[in-house]
Amino acid sequence: MTQVSMTVNGQSVSGEIEGRTLLVEFLREGLGLTGTHVGCDTSQCGACVVHIDGAPVKACSIFAAEADGAEVTTIEGMAAPDGTLSPVQQGFRDHHGLQCGFCTPGMVMTATALLKENPKPTVTEVREYLEGNICRCTGYHNIVKAVLAASGQEMPAVAAE
Template identity: 85%
Template sequence: MTSVTMTVNGKSVSGEVEGRTLLVDFLREGQGLTGTHVGCDTSQCGACVVHVDGEPVKACSIFAAEADGAEVTTIEGMANPDGSLGTIQQAFQDHHGLQCGFCTPGMVMSAAALLQENPKPSEAEIRDYLEGNICRCTGYHNIVKAIMAASGQDVSAVAAE
């Protein structure tokens, strides 16, 4: 067992982990942060995307020990300080960018990383960026629309209104 300490959503946390413990398991089982989901076992689906030191990372693809000393942000840390939905979260609600909600945390975390990198992405850039996030419910239409809206773009002309 190894001791790890990291900052999760602004709070310092520590725990004892096995060498094989994945970051996602440390967050879910160790910290009770069950918003980060596990949807596959080959690092394809993206339901477990979190930010580690500001970078989007699939939390099933790194060990908890590798995140020792890191700043980790999960979906639970994405709301505004007063508890209201953050800009991206609000856009997902406003534009029906989620249905069952299972892929949603990873989608929001990926979207946040995209907008940091590219504040006004085109539709094609958004679709390309989401290559590592699978959604089975929405057909992506409203996810793409929500991300465009979150970036301040006018989506009123997007089809299917």
């Protein structure tokens, strides 16, 4: 067992881990932050995306020990302390960007990273950036609409391809 320390959603945390403990296991089981989901556990689906030092990463494919000293943000860190949703979260709520909701934490984290890099993405850019996030309910159309809304843009009035 080794000691790991990091900042999670602005708070310093530490814990005892094994070398093989994945970051997502440390977040969920060590810290009780169960908003970060494990879908495929093979880095395909993106349900486990968190930000490490500001960049989106799949928490199922990094060991907790590799995040030692890092700044980690999870879905629990997205809303303001008073509960006000982030623009991306609000977009998902307003545009019905989820059905079962399992993929939503990862979608919100990836979409938030996109808007930081590219504040006014096109529909194509949104779809490409979400390539590593899989949703089996929505057909993606409302997710794209939600991300565009969060960027202050409206969905172009064309049928989905």
